[in-house]
Amino acid sequence: MLGSVLPGAPDLDPIDAAILRELGRDARASFARIGAVVNLSAPAVKRRVDRLKRRGVVDGFTVRLDPGATGWGTEAHVEVYAAGSTRPAVMKEAFEQYPEIVAASTVTGDADAVVHVRARDMTHLEEIVERLNAEPFVVRTRSSVVLTPLVRRPDVPVQP
């Protein structure tokens, strides 16, 4: 079989994993500094990172913001119950219109989708939930407001 994009077979060797952990800690670290950690020269690290980008393992680099310090400290998980058999693409298109929606996915269970909403305050959050309830395909919603964030890690674990 050509290629090997099979789920569960990502041939990430331990050095790649170590590089990804360093980039997870500080994505602006120089290749030389990463190389010092993983015992490789800067160009060798660069070649591995370029390969990981080419393979699609590395999707890009982002800044991590403190929600509180930016005035977006209010957060909720909203379960969306959709009409009949609303297609995922329809929900996706609707959710993408909201800058306040930072994540959304269709799920198993009672609800059809779970939406992660960020807002400036409770009033703002309430407004978003109302707008969601007014979407044509939305039958009802069920919100859990975040009280205390307990864990916040890079979105994908990298095995040591």
Add this chain to the structure above:
Amino acid sequence: MLGSVLPGAPDLDPIDAAILRELGRDARASFARIGAVVNLSAPAVKRRVDRLKRRGVVDGFTVRLDPGATGWGTEAHVEVYAAGSTRPAVMKEAFEQYPEIVAASTVTGDADAVVHVRARDMTHLEEIVERLNAEPFVVRTRSSVVLTPLVRRPDVPVQP
């Protein structure tokens, strides 16, 4: 009143916002390139980024990984019902032991906490849910397995 760390008052001017959007798109972009977008010299951009770091708005820089390409394509939201009045700190300490837990928070509503779990496959996910149910403070759990990711954005919105 001295200082202004009030929620909703983050005095982010439009240039800071533009810089953060660029860093969100590519956190390894050079200050010169960012400066070309926001019409500022490289040192001016660096000074603003340094200031945003000092103020705690910028928390750091991370790599964004494709969960599928790394073999972590299975995902669930697990609602945790905790015994009596379990303290958040107890839950936090427990959840931090799981590399599979990428996010967790206490919430309003029926459940006491919502945990975002990443796993290699369904078997792995099942194992994590079983381990969670076996935690001393956990009464029961209710899982929603992710079928299709619809939206995935930087964790905190930045206003244009």
Add this chain to the structure above:
DNA sequence: GGTGAAACTGTGGACTT
């Protein structure tokens, strides 16, 4: 995967608005 060289970038000081 390492080395060395050239081009580019980060960074702090001096000066300008």
Add this chain to the structure above:
DNA sequence: AAGTCCACAGTTTCACC
């Protein structure tokens, strides 16, 4: 207070081993 210009150290990136 915040920007630009400049110079030097550090980094990226390439060809070659």
